[in-house]
Amino acid sequence: MNYLITGANRGLGLSLTEEALKRGHHVYATSRSIKDERLLQLKEQYSDQLVMLSIDVQDESSIEEAVVSLKKNSQYLDVIINNAAILNEREKTIEELDIDACAVAFDINILGGR
Structure with missing residues (x-):
């Protein structure tokens, strides 16, 4: 295969x-x-x-x-x-998360990039 x-x-x-x-x-x-x-x-x-x-x-x-x-x-x-995936912001608490960094991770991990 x-x-x-x-x-x-x-x-x-x-x-x-x-x-x-x-x-x-x-x-x-x-x-x-x-x-x-x-x-x-x-x-x-x-x-x-x-x-x-x-x-x-x-x-x-x-x-x-x-x-x-x-x-x-x-x-x-x-x-x-x-x-393929990334796990950024892993060292931060939920209150400290950068929304843009989370959006990048979501884009890569769920959508595979735009």
Whole structure:
């Protein structure tokens, strides 16, 4: 199967990427930075199964570039796991939250950027 996993550079996204690779699937792992050490290690281990793509869900042009790359590499995707997210303002109390920072997190986590 062909997977596309956003936010694949850490946490749940990285774990899902690694598990899909172990099971023999082909994975398009995306993150804002594809130079993450953990992803590079997986690329060494699963060079024929893993393609790393730089996508910032808030930057439509980066998404369009990834689509072009996907079309060159594959005819279809079987699974899309939209895991990209941020957790800003985590050290603040609810009274201290910056509404603009909360709006950015909501935009990325719920809408995937505009």
